[in-house]
Amino acid sequence: MGPVRSGRQGLTMSKRRKRMKQGTSAPPPISTGIARLLSEMAVASLDLHGLTGAQAQRRLQDFITTHGNASAGQVVHVITGKGSGSEGPAVLWELVRGMLADQAMEKVDEYAGMLGGGGWVIRLKRTT
Secondary structure, eight states, X not given: OOOOOOSSTTOOOOHHHXXXXXXXXXXXXXXXXXXXXXXXXXXXXXXXXXXXXXXXXXXXXXXXXXXXXXXXXXXXXXXXXXXXXXXXXXXHHHHHHHHHHSTTOTTEEXXXXXXXXXXXXXXXXXXX
């Protein structure tokens, strides 16, 4: 009687699956850039839902100034919403994007739009 085979015949097990089966695993993937930024927990968040553009602009500036000192190097979230409650494009999302891209936001190190488009993930600059 020949060897017993399970599963599909003629297929070999990948090296990764062999390591996993033997109890060793591949090292975890290293997150860099946007993936790492999006995966980090926020130390604070600001919800701008329902505010006018002028109100949101003032609140965001105050929030970044306050947390830029207290939470340097940390991640914060700014929730804008998707703009589904208003006509036209998401006004607050675009407003925040413009402010983050502006050089006046000197306390912002990097930023990325949240998955789903309802806000921003922002890393504040480390103080030196």
